[in-house]
Amino acid sequence: MNRNCCADRPYSVGMIPILLVMFSLCEPIRAADAGEIAGEWIANVTGHPTFLTHSYSHAAVVDNGDLYFVYMGAMPDTASFIVKYVNSIKQWTTPVLLGKGPQGDPHHYPNLVMDASGYLHVFYGCHATPLLYKRSKSPRDIKDWSPEYRISPRATYPRPFILSDGRILVFHRSNTGNPPQMSYGYVESKNGGETWSEFHELIADPDKRWIAYVGGVVLDVSNREQPVAHIAWMLSTQNLISGEINGANPMGQYTTVLFCMIR
Amino acid sequence: MTPLKTGEFFFVQDIALLERIHPTVQFFDYNDKLKTRMWIATYINGWQFQEPLPDTHVGSDSVRFSNDQGILSMTCYASDERPGLVLLQRKGLQGPFLRRQITDYTFPYQMHPVLVSEPKNGLLHLFWSEGDAVNPANLMYGKVSLELDHTK
Numbered sequence: 205m206n207r208n209c210c211a212d213r214p215y216s217v218g219m220i221p222i223l224l225v226m227f228s229l230c231e232p233i234r235a236a237d238a239g240e241i242a243g244e245w246i247a248n249v250t251g252h253p254t255f256l257t258h259s260y261s262h263a264a265v266v267d268n269g270d271l272y273f274v275y276m277g278a279m280p281d282t283a284s285f286i287v288k289y290v291n292s293i294k295q296w297t298t299p300v301l302l303g304k305g306p307q308g309d310p311h312h313y314p315n316l317v318m319d320a321s322g323y324l325h326v327f328y329g330c331h332a333t334p335l336l337y338k339r340s341k342s343p344r345d346i347k348d349w350s351p352e353y354r355i356s357p358r359a360t361y362p363r364p365f366i367l368s369d370g371r372i373l374v375f376h377r378s379n380t381g382n383p384p385q386m387s388y389g390y391v392e393s394k395n396g397g398e399t400w401s402e403f404h405e406l407i408a409d410p411d412k413r414w415i416a417y418v419g420g421v422v423l424d425v426s427n428r429e430q431p432v433a434h435i436a437w438m439l440s441t442q443n444l445i446s447g448e449i450n451g452a453n454p455m456g457q458y459t460t461v462l463f464c465m466i467r
Numbered sequence: 468m469t470p471l472k473t474g475e476f477f478f479v480q481d482i483a484l485l486e487r488i489h490p491t492v493q494f495f496d497y498n499d500k501l502k503t504r505m506w507i508a509t510y511i512n513g514w515q516f517q518e519p520l521p522d523t524h525v526g527s528d529s530v531r532f533s534n535d536q537g538i539l540s541m542t543c544y545a546s547d548e549r550p551g552l553v554l555l556q557r558k559g560l561q562g563p564f565l566r567r568q569i570t571d572y573t574f575p576y577q578m579h580p581v582l583v584s585e586p587k588n589g590l591l592h593l594f595w596s597e598g599d600a601v602n603p604a605n606l607m608y609g610k611v612s613l614e615l616d617h618t619k
Contacts, residue, residue: 235519235520241567241611243595243607244608244609250605253599253601257595257606278603419478421482426487434482
């Protein structure tokens with residue numbers, strides 16, 4: 205497979221900064237109590253104590269009452285698994301191993317999307333390391349998977365999306381260069397995951413001082429011909445000497461500028 | 468690019484498109500270390516700021532957004548008179564949220580909820596983990612209706 209084909213850049217970045225500070229002028233909102241949510245334990249599914257599920261992960265897919273969920277297993281290998289709820293028999297399947305990232309790093313959580321034909325695409329196992337990818341061999345079937353492919357050389361925090369025209373976009377932070385530049389962007393496949401584009405940069409780190417932490421990405425697909433990505437991120441400083449990132453703990457030393465990009 | 472908030476000790480958590488077109492960002496203000504504040508900001512001819520859970524500490528690690536049929540759904544970790552993981556939902560841009568308790572744990576290892584909507588069947592599915600800081604956590608699952616009744 206050709207993993208290096210270039211693609212057109214569908215998302216240009218229009219930069220029109222408008223500073224708006226309309227803060228603390230509103231009344232707090234009271235929340236009305238609506239009861240409790242009954243939770244059930246999904247048998248045989250256990251994982252990393254703090255990263256079994258991940259706030260950055262697109263981990264779940266629902267399809268005609270069936271549920272698919274990917275998660276990271278327990279230490280030390282922090283492998284990725286998938287489990288399925290089969291609505292017709294009201295049961296969860298036995299988890300299936302997808303693959304492993306480098307050992308002992310809870311960043312390697314998996315992400316899952318389903319395309320219009322029912323094929324499942326998983327992205328996992330990266331932290332400034334190759335972004336790993338597999339596709340299910342059959343629609344809606346979690347048993348058998350393609351070989352593992354590396355679709356971006358040094359990636360962190362992948363977030364996949366499938367557009368109505370079938371394109372697959374995987375947003376992530378890239379850590380390329382020497383010293384590494386923490387830019388943010390995406391790779392793209394126009395043929396169902398057969399081949400992937402080079403990394404398209406959206407948020408640059410021009411002076412090697414800043415690191416972008418992206419809280420979320422959402423796609424506006426109201427115009428099918430021209431979908432728009434909205435990205436909410438903040439910038440944190442990076443120590444130029446040690447490479448240490450100030451503010452790995454959000455209660456600590458974050459020096460942030462919070463943005464929302466609207467194209 | 469539209470700057471939302473400039474300064475120290477802010478943490479952006481997630482973004483949704485309210486009513487499919489209005490970017491809505493969830494973020495935290497840690498400038499008062501003893502009283503974290505959670506905010507949402509919706510862009511409609513400028514940023515409109517709201518604070519969904521007043522008088523409540525929240526933890527950034529338990530927050531997700533989802534949006535379908537004009538419903539804003541988010542989870543957060545509350546530490547008010549009834550601590551734990553909670554789901555907040557409301558339809559539209561203004562007004563009170565409905566609050567549903569998911570867990571009652573005071574130690575926040577029921578973290579990182581995953582929300583996925585199923586508009587066809589009017590359901591919101593939730594996944595979250597429960598455990599402690601050492602042992603493997605359990606995956607938990609629950610679901611709620613997307614039909615919100617503020618009269619109950």
